[in-house]
Amino acid sequence: MPTQFLYPRLEYPRPDRQRGTVEGHDWLNLNGPWQFRFDPDRRGFDEKWYEPDAIDWREQIIVPFCWESLAAWGEGDAAGNDHYYSTRVFRNPIEVTRENHRSALRYEVGWYRRRVEIPDNEAWRNKRVILTIGAADFFTDCWCNGRHLGHHEGGYTPFEFDLTDALVEADGKRHALIVLRVEDPMDNSEQPVGKQWRWYTTTSGIWQTVFIEPRGNAHIRCFRFAGDIDARSVRLTAQCDNAEEGAILEVEIAEPDGIRTEQVPVRDGLAERIISLENMQLWDPNSPFLYNTILRLRHDDTVLDTVRTYFGMRKIDFEIAQESGAPTALRVNGVPRYLRGALYQSFYPDGVYTASSVDVIKDDIAYAKKVGFNFLRIHIKVDDPLLYYWADKLGMLLMADMPNFGEGGDTASGRRRFETMMREAIERDFNHPSIFAWCLFNETWGFGGQTSFLEKLLAPPPAPAGSDNAVVATEAKKSAELPRPQEWVQQMWELAKHLDPTRLVEDMSVCHWEHLDYYLHCDTDINSWHFYISDYEKAKEHIRKVVTSTFIGSTFNYVPGFQHKGQPLINSEYGGVGALDGDRDVSWSFKFLTNELRRYQQIAAYIYTELHDVEWEYNGFLNYDRTAKDFGYDPRIINESNTLPIDAPPVRKVRPGETVTLEVCSSHYSTRPHHNVWLNWEMGGMDTSGRVHQDLQKGRVAIAFPHRKVTLAHVLRLTMPDAPMLCTLLLSARTADGEVVARNFVNFFVADGYPPVREETPRTLILRGHPAEWAAAEWDQGAQDRDQARAEDCCAGFGRGWFEWMLPLDGADLARARRIKVLCEASSHRVDTPQTDLDVHSTTLRMTLNGVRVYEGTLRNHPHDARGVLSYLRGGLGAYGYLVHAFAEGDLLRQIREAGENGVLRLNCSVPKEALVVGGLTIYGAECGRFPVSPMVIVEW
Secondary structure, eight states: OOOHHHSSSSOOOOOGOOOSSSBTTBBBEOOOEEEEOOOTTOOOOHHTTTSSSSOOSSSEEETTSSSSSGGGGGGGGGTTTOOOGGGOOOOOSGGOOOTTTTSSOOOOOEEEEEEEOEEEEEETTTTTEEEEESSSSSSEEEEEETTTEEEESSSOEEEEEEEEGEEEETTTEEEEEEEEEEEEEEEOTTOOOOGGGTOOOOOOESSOOEEEEEESSSSSEEEEEEEETTTTEEEEEEEEETTTTTOOOEEEEEEETEEEEEEEOTTTTTHHHHEOOOOOOOOOOTTOEEEEEEEEEEEEEEEEEEEEEEOOOOOOEEESSSTTTTTOOOTTTTEEOOOEEEEEEOBTTTTTTSSSSSHHHHHHHHHHHTTTTTTEEETTTOOOHHHHHHHHHHHOOOEEEOOOOOOTTTTTTHHHHHHHHHHHHHHHHHTTEEEEEEEEEEEETTTTTTTHHHHOOOOOOOOOGGHHHHHHOOOOOOOOOOHHHHHHHHHHHHHHHHHTTTSSEEEOOOOTTTOOOOOSSSSSSEEEEEOOOOOHHHHHHHHHHHHOOOOOOOTBBBBBTTOOOSSSSSEEEEEETTOOOOOOOHHHHHHHHHHHTTTTTTTEEEESOOOOTTTTTTOSSSOOOHHHHHOOOOOGGGGSSOOBBSSSSHHHHHHHTTEEEEEEEEEEEESSOOOOOEEEEEEEETTTTEEEEEEEEEEEEOOOTTTTEEEEEEEEEOOOOOOOOOEEEEEEEEEOOOOOOEEEEEEEEEEEEOOOOOEOSSEEEEEOOOOOOEEEEEETTTTOOOHHHHHTTTEOOSSSSSEEEEEOOTOOOGGOOEEEEEEEEEEOOOOOOOOSSSSOOOEEEEEEETTTEEEEEEEEOOOTTTTOHHHHHTOOOOOEEEEEEEOOOHHHHHHHHHHHHHEEEHHHHHHOTOOSSSOOOEEEEEEEESSSSEEEEEEOO
16 A cells, blocks of 8 residues: 555644644645646746646645655655655756766756645634645745735745635635645755755755644744753743733643643733742653643633643753863763764655654664664754654754755855744754754855865766756855854854753854864854764874863864863764765774774763765765664674773784783763772684684773763783784673673784695694685686785685685695585675675685585675774775685595595685576685685694
8 A cells, every 4th residue: 555655744743832633633634645847937927827727737746755855756665775866856857867966957946736625623613724834945935726825935944824714615615725836946055955055965845744724813823841950840931822811821731740730821922930840850861751731722711722742851051161171071950971972964765855754763763772872963954843752752862953055155145044044943943852952053064165075076967958058047146245154153153042041052063174274163062073084093193182182271173262161072073984985884983983082081972973874975874775784793882871992993913922901991971870890801812723712811800980980990911812813802891790881892913924825733734725826717707816816815706707726735645634624704796895784795605625516605795894804904994704614524525535636635716607696706815804714724634
């Protein structure tokens, strides 16, 4: 059943201010198919498309999805990581590609039309009939039954039209023919657009729920709940339009111990009261308690309006550091909390700006909590109100960005539109306890910092047809004298603090090390910075420099005339994979970068880029289609309230028998303090013959584990094993009763040279083949050359084919052998390097000795993630394979012996010609991949 097309997004769109309760009875959801027409030549006004007629328009669009989305045209089920926009919106669709679609010529005007019958019941009688559009980008006009009801400008906040006086009656019922014209110019530089400005797919037209509800002439227009947890009270302020003298606002609050009701008089349209909450229950991420509330506007015994809502009692602040260089912690409800955030861009492959289902929103929040994040930064987008609602319900803190205007949009018009949007967004979302901070500007977006960057990103747009040239021609903008950008940013910060004194406000999320250096902090509640570095040593030094440069009175990271006053220092964007780095593993850099951030108590929070991939940007925990990537470890090891930061690189090459010193810190920010804590360590590894060794080092020591602090816990001195191997050191902090309260791990590659091609022991003969020293090879789609194989310590072929190594026996008599074991690390081979996930690239591996088959099986994938330790140590991207074992004894061993010639063993690894599963082949050496083994034959005597 195609419910996505028939009835998309059925839920009431604003649970924070809900009038209707039963759709079809006391409110109407207008999501779903609307008649639709593009207007390429802007003829609709002149031809009066808004006038009623009996002829249906030929085309349909699915509301509430933007024109550019697949979901708008009923194609949402086909969306995916590589398919996320519709060509229907483009004037020359055949010429549009993934590379140019963000700048390709598209339609700028669309007309919507829908017939609606207004219910005839007690909920609607004697009420105004109000049409609300959650958001439409960017200029919207509305007609009802041919009558123009108004014009709206903006792309992120709701607006409404009163249909009442334009309704027509027929057969005893009221009818509306609603026509909407929405225009979204391609030149959107002077609009608040966020990342629609040539970065990701644009959003044009309606993109949030459209609905109709009855409302009294006297009604509750807006309201605020401002909690004061210190006074155990909440201040209610409500604006009531057209309320007559004597009107009362009845406030019904569901408290933990019962229902309490307050009668608040309305004077001059305003109802205000401070309401005490004796048995106050707080909202926080671990226990997101909400006070469900009903507001009723009454006059005498008549209920004029009813709105269901809720509020949460939550306080966000910080204690100004009293000493220079002392750490400042963010506090939730007066308690220091270490905030672990992810950048949340909230784009969707099927709906672009709009989630196809509220379950997608809930799942994003649930996944973020699952991997250890306790807040999300909603990135330069005023989002769907349902996102904020579910963050309130599920306990996810939010930093809410304001969308920037486009490059070149810093004009009087651009600034006016930004300010209008900011005012409306703060008013709409003030009551959400999940929002703890507003971020007004991001880096230098809109101020010129992205222009050169986009030149690298964008392919040239397809050439417009001759008749289209007039559409893209624009007049030069005439800007009046404006205050300098920094001065205007400061003005907006002061305005935001006036509009909402209950939250933190960040003036600009700063990228100090690139773009335009003069766009740093002015006045701000948060001192933030960004970095994208994939090299451990460079990242370590960068973080150290930022921390040591930040102290009271420091001008580091501030524009001239401003200085650090002791605000919390947070990293508001970081990662090892930048925007243009392609589809690569993020698990490796996420761990060591986060580890470095957690070593400093001066850093109060961090925001990793990002929760999910978006279109061409591949640095998320999730793919764009929300399938999970495989990290090879639990991210909560480092991304949790408690962890054990280590002053060490993620992998380090050491000599056999070398003594290593490690500083281990404790970062203890769980709600519940832990006492009597012990540091436990175990080290194990695999040697170059594939044998696993446990308890190479093991110990336990009592450590300091102070609550809400970062401190040195212990200095470990470890002696590496005498034999070459890849070792992993596991660390855990445990209470006396064995509860694990923090974890971490680090790797050591113990080696003093490449393993020998021949190694003898009293019981075995080990013969190794170097990946680059194959004796013969043949691949139907080509293979790496020897120089590349030698540099990477792996060999790879495409399609079907084989590698063969000649392993000299040098007089060893196989007649004495009891068993032969074949061991190698192998995977399929693909040209790209995406992080391991459910999109597998499988192949078949066959191994023969002297032409005798000893193994055949399927290799699932060509994985890339943090398990590819040796590949990363070698400078690669985390590729690794699967450990493959084969054994030959008895008759099989006899066949191998009899097929031998010239005193050698021929080890052949192939993707056979008759294989059905074909995906190339990679064979790894002892210094590449996941395991310290080369392709080898072990003869057991």
